[in-house]
Structures are given as C-alpha cells and as structure tokens.
Amino acid sequence: MTMRAADGSPEVHLYEQVITEMAALIDAGALRPGDRLPSVRRLSRQRGVSVATVVQAYLGLEDRGLVEARPQSGHYVRARRAPLPPEPRSPRPTTTACKVSVRSLVTRVYTAARDPSIVPFGAAYPSPELLPTDKLNRILAVIARSAGWAGVAYDPPPGLPALRRQVARRAVDGGCALGPDEIVTTSGATEALHLCLRVVARRGETIAIESPTYFGLLQLVESLGIRAVEIPSLPRAGMDLDALEEALGRHRIKAVVAIPNFSNPLGAVMPDESKERLVGLLGRRDIPLIEDDTHGDLHFDDVRPRVAKSFDRRGLVMLCSSFSKTLAPGYRVGWVAPGRFRDAVEHLKFAQSVASPTLPQMAVAQLLEEGGYDHHLRALRRRLAAQVVRVSEAVAEHFPAGTRVARPAGGFVLWVELPFGVSSLDLHARAMEKGISVAPGPLFSAKHRFSNCVRLNCGYPWTDQLDQAVRTLGRLVGELSGS
Structure with a gap:
C-alpha cells in the first residue's frame, strides 16, 4: 500500500x-x-x-x-573520499580475426566463486540479500502445490505464455513494441545467445564482438568454433562504430554481438543515435545483430535506455535478456526476441533442450503480474549504484598512482586499468592466496588483451571485509608495480 x-x-x-x-x-x-x-x-x-x-x-x-x-x-x-582516477584508455583496433580460447581462465575464476570463504570480486552476480528471494520462494512453493501436472510437464518452445506476455509488456520500457508470439523463453540469457549464434554463424565463420567483452560470450564462441574480430569498445559509448564499419569492409562478418546498454565489463551505454546507426549499418548489409540486454534494467539514471532493437525495421536484431541479474540467477529464466530468425531459434531450442524448466517461469511470471517488480528495481538500482561508487572510491584511495577506473552508467561491475606493467594474472594469483577473487583482463578478449586490467564485482553491499579486501588488492598492485 x-x-x-x-x-x-x-x-x-x-x-x-x-x-x-x-x-x-x-x-x-x-x-x-x-x-x-x-x-x-x-x-x-x-x-x-x-x-x-x-x-x-x-x-x-x-x-x-x-x-x-x-x-x-x-x-x-561521511568523509569525502579521494577524487576518482582517470578513465581507462580506449583499446586499439585489431585487424585480424582469431580463434577464441578462454576456457581455462574462466574455470579458474568460477572455481573460486564457488568457495564461500573467498571475497567475491571475480564472478559478476548480485548478492542474494538484494533480491526478492523470500517472495519468489513463497510464490514458487504455492505454485508447486497448486499447479498439479502443469508444474512438472514440458513447456515446449516458444515457452510459457504468461511469461511471454509479461516480457512483451515490459519491452515497452526499452522503446520496443513486441508481441508475446515474437518471444522465445530460454534457460537464461546464455542459452539465448547460444541459440542466436548457432542460427547465424557456423564453425570457422567470423563474427564481430566488442573488446573488451563478457567472457561468457567468448566461451560460447569458443565452443562453437567461430572466429572473432574484436571491435574497440569506448569507455562511455560502447562499440566504436567507425572501427566496426572498417572491419565490415575487411572481413566477411556473419553477425555482430554487442551489449549496447551497460556493457560488461565497462558499464558503457551506447547513445540512441549510435544504436540507430549500428542497426542501419548492419541492415544495409543484411547482417544480424545479436543484442545482449541483460543489464538493461539496471540503469543508474531515471530513464531506462532504449534497446537497439527499437530501431529495427527488418527483423535483423535478435534481442536477448534474462531475469538472472535482477531476480534470481539460479532460476535461469531468460528470453530472446529473434526477429526474422524466430522459427529457426524455436526449432533449435526444442532440439537442444526440449523446454525450459516450467516452475521457475511460472514463478517469475506471477511475480511480474502481481506488481512490485518496478519498486524492487528502483531499490536495487539505488543499492547497486551506491556500491559501484563505494568500490570506485576505495580503489581511488588504496590503489597506486597510474590506476584508471571506469564510470559505469548501470549494472554492477567495475573495470579497473592497473598501472603500466602490472599483470592482472599475477594479481589474480596473489589475491587468491589472500582469499580474494578478481576477474583478470585477458578473460575479456579473444586475443587475451588487457593484461593490466581487472573487473571487480560490485554486487555485494559494502562491509568491512570488502573494504579490507580492496586495501589488500591495492597493496598487492603496489608491490607488483614497484611503487
């Protein structure tokens, strides 16, 4: 009330x-x-x-x-902290496509994430205490008792109608008019991205990706045997469209994968005019855009940014998202609006996994229908924005000169460029000895670039333990830099 x-x-x-x-x-x-x-x-x-x-x-x-x-x-x-360091430098363009190999590094980071004694700066997920866990669990329990056979039956593609209706209703906030029949539910955004990649690119073919980009995407590309051309991602504006246009002239690119809203790991948001240019640039060449909008609801400003798909008039944009970052990572409730590729995605979804789990879809759909999700999002965004500020201030205070820090516009990850010559892989190894995980920069590049960068998870409320962990990281960086 x-x-x-x-x-x-x-x-x-x-x-x-x-x-x-x-x-x-x-x-x-x-x-x-x-x-x-x-x-x-x-x-x-x-x-x-x-x-x-x-x-x-x-x-x-x-x-x-x-x-x-x-x-x-x-x-x-509160006492004011030190002013923030400069932003990270923009990466240099690359001209060649390459195979992707990040599996061993990802395994090391996520092995640490499973250990509750490790300070979780490595893996990017929000703290359970920021999520409506109790409410979702109550809804799930009621549905499990009352749904009967429907709760244990297959829910074949395109997925639960009630959930697809709620997703379509919420798509309006991103400037996108979608009907429930345009949506296919998936097991998280990862499966949505996987399905899209399999539909538009084959083994040995080339796609364009942001650099740096989410290492989960790089894992998918590696598993499918697809080659990647890295397009520089600017700290504030996302993918460099001039560099992309040049790459399109050099390579036979089958698709582009981008995170226009709050890219992972930079937290950048592409301006609307750039999103429109991106869609038009690819549309004239009939090249699909796979758009990952997983963090789109986690904006720090008052207004949710538009999705690139809102500018799509030819069905070439495949919009992927999930409720993993805002409601329940373990429920694995995601979705995709694949445009003209809908039938192919739906058929591949059935062939790959038959159906998404029914009860989690039903629980999320009911929570959305009952209302309160927007109120939860407002509170969650405030907390995450504050936590990003807290981690940024602590890095500014405790890391040595030469450190650079991104200015995320949303989400809950922070990209930190370490002083020249400091290896983030060495930092990762030394930090693990102290019970702290970080995500080293080479994870976010097909070519293992960004050797002196790390991504920090800001998804946990600030505590003395986190403060001490940042102090320890700063001391380790100082030792590695000789300062």
Missing part, C-alpha cells in the same frame, strides 16, 4: 524529496563530514512526514554513500 502524507501526497515521492534536500545541504557544506544528522523522529517532526519516510530517506542517503549509520548513535555525514 502506498503511504501518504498529511496533505494526501504519496510518500514515495516525499522520501525522495528528503534525500534531495539533505544531499543539497551536504553538497553546500551546511552539513560537513562527521556532523550528526537529526534523529529520525526529530526530522519527521521538522518535515511533517512519517517516521517510515525518514527511515527510507536515510537509507537512500546511505546508498548514495553520503551518510553512514553508527550503531546506537545515529546517522553521520
């Missing part, structure tokens, strides 16, 4: 107003580092709002890293 103030206005707006006003006082210096904020009850009386509104506002200020709660003492203005 939406709470209301004495004047009848929704309090969901009032707590945001309190956040804005308190943040302005901090920015103006009226509240300085170390100052104690008014108690919850006192500020409630001063502003004429409920205690619940003030509590929510203080949580929001904590999420932004502006204040900190001290047990049995109250809320205090």
Whole structure:
C-alpha cells in the first residue's frame, strides 16, 4: 500500500524529496563530514512526514554513500573520499580475426566463486540479500502445490505464455513494441545467445564482438568454433562504430554481438543515435545483430535506455535478456526476441533442450503480474549504484598512482586499468592466496588483451571485509608495480 502524507501526497515521492534536500545541504557544506544528522523522529517532526519516510530517506542517503549509520548513535555525514582516477584508455583496433580460447581462465575464476570463504570480486552476480528471494520462494512453493501436472510437464518452445506476455509488456520500457508470439523463453540469457549464434554463424565463420567483452560470450564462441574480430569498445559509448564499419569492409562478418546498454565489463551505454546507426549499418548489409540486454534494467539514471532493437525495421536484431541479474540467477529464466530468425531459434531450442524448466517461469511470471517488480528495481538500482561508487572510491584511495577506473552508467561491475606493467594474472594469483577473487583482463578478449586490467564485482553491499579486501588488492598492485 502506498503511504501518504498529511496533505494526501504519496510518500514515495516525499522520501525522495528528503534525500534531495539533505544531499543539497551536504553538497553546500551546511552539513560537513562527521556532523550528526537529526534523529529520525526529530526530522519527521521538522518535515511533517512519517517516521517510515525518514527511515527510507536515510537509507537512500546511505546508498548514495553520503551518510553512514553508527550503531546506537545515529546517522553521520561521511568523509569525502579521494577524487576518482582517470578513465581507462580506449583499446586499439585489431585487424585480424582469431580463434577464441578462454576456457581455462574462466574455470579458474568460477572455481573460486564457488568457495564461500573467498571475497567475491571475480564472478559478476548480485548478492542474494538484494533480491526478492523470500517472495519468489513463497510464490514458487504455492505454485508447486497448486499447479498439479502443469508444474512438472514440458513447456515446449516458444515457452510459457504468461511469461511471454509479461516480457512483451515490459519491452515497452526499452522503446520496443513486441508481441508475446515474437518471444522465445530460454534457460537464461546464455542459452539465448547460444541459440542466436548457432542460427547465424557456423564453425570457422567470423563474427564481430566488442573488446573488451563478457567472457561468457567468448566461451560460447569458443565452443562453437567461430572466429572473432574484436571491435574497440569506448569507455562511455560502447562499440566504436567507425572501427566496426572498417572491419565490415575487411572481413566477411556473419553477425555482430554487442551489449549496447551497460556493457560488461565497462558499464558503457551506447547513445540512441549510435544504436540507430549500428542497426542501419548492419541492415544495409543484411547482417544480424545479436543484442545482449541483460543489464538493461539496471540503469543508474531515471530513464531506462532504449534497446537497439527499437530501431529495427527488418527483423535483423535478435534481442536477448534474462531475469538472472535482477531476480534470481539460479532460476535461469531468460528470453530472446529473434526477429526474422524466430522459427529457426524455436526449432533449435526444442532440439537442444526440449523446454525450459516450467516452475521457475511460472514463478517469475506471477511475480511480474502481481506488481512490485518496478519498486524492487528502483531499490536495487539505488543499492547497486551506491556500491559501484563505494568500490570506485576505495580503489581511488588504496590503489597506486597510474590506476584508471571506469564510470559505469548501470549494472554492477567495475573495470579497473592497473598501472603500466602490472599483470592482472599475477594479481589474480596473489589475491587468491589472500582469499580474494578478481576477474583478470585477458578473460575479456579473444586475443587475451588487457593484461593490466581487472573487473571487480560490485554486487555485494559494502562491509568491512570488502573494504579490507580492496586495501589488500591495492597493496598487492603496489608491490607488483614497484611503487
């Protein structure tokens, strides 16, 4: 139920107003580092709002890293951290296609991710405490008791109608008009990408990918025997379209795979005019675009960015996504809108896995239908944005000179360029000895580039353990750099 103030206005707006006003006082210096904020009850009386509104506002200020709660003492203005280092340099273009080989490195990173004693900066997933786990589990339990045979029966492609209707409804937020019949459900976005790659490219053929890019995609490309041309990804704007156009003239490229919204690992978002140019550039050559929008709902700004598929008029864009990063990684509920390739994807899905698990699809569909998902997303985005800031500030404070840090516009990963000459593989090995995992840069390149870069997971709430882990990483980087 939406709470209301004495004047009848929704309090969901009032707590945001309190956040804005308190943040302005901090920015103006009226509240300085170390100052104690008014108690919850006192500020409630001063502003004429409920205690619940003030509590929510203080949580929001904590999420932004502006204040900190001290047990049995109250809320205090946080000390400002060191200014952030420069952004990472843009990678140089490459001119050759190559085979992909990242399997051994990925295995090492994800072996560490399974160990609960390891600080999880390596694998990119959100903390379970940020997800509506209890609510989803309750829904799943009710469905399991009441669904009867439907819960254990195959749900063959294109997948659960109720889920496809909810996905189609939400696609409007990305500027995309999709019908339920245009969507095929999958076991996570990874299967969606796999199906798309198998439909549009064969062993030995060449595709274009971003550089750096998500190593899960590189694993798929490697498993299919496809060659890859790396296109530089700019720290703020994503794939360099001038470099892509040049590569299209050099190579016989069968498809392009891109993450226009909050690329992994850079967190870059491609401007709308660039998305339109990308779709047009490929459309004139009849080349499919496989678009990974897994992090699209995790934007830090107020408005969700459009998907590239919203500019597609020829059915050449194959839009892939999932609920793994926002609801439940283990449920493996994903989907694809494959455009003109729908029939081929649907048939291959059946041949490959027959169907996606039924009960998780039913649970996610019901949660979306009941509402509350948007409220959950707003809270999740605030927490993730704050955690990215916290990790960025800690890197700025504890890593040596010469370090560079990306400025993600969404998602929950942070790309860090280490000082010249520091090997991220050496850092990974030394960090593991200290019980800390990181994802070394060569994982994100078909040619094992980015040897002095790492990706850090910011999906966990900030704790003293994480703070100490960043301090340790900074010390190790300093030792490796000789500083």
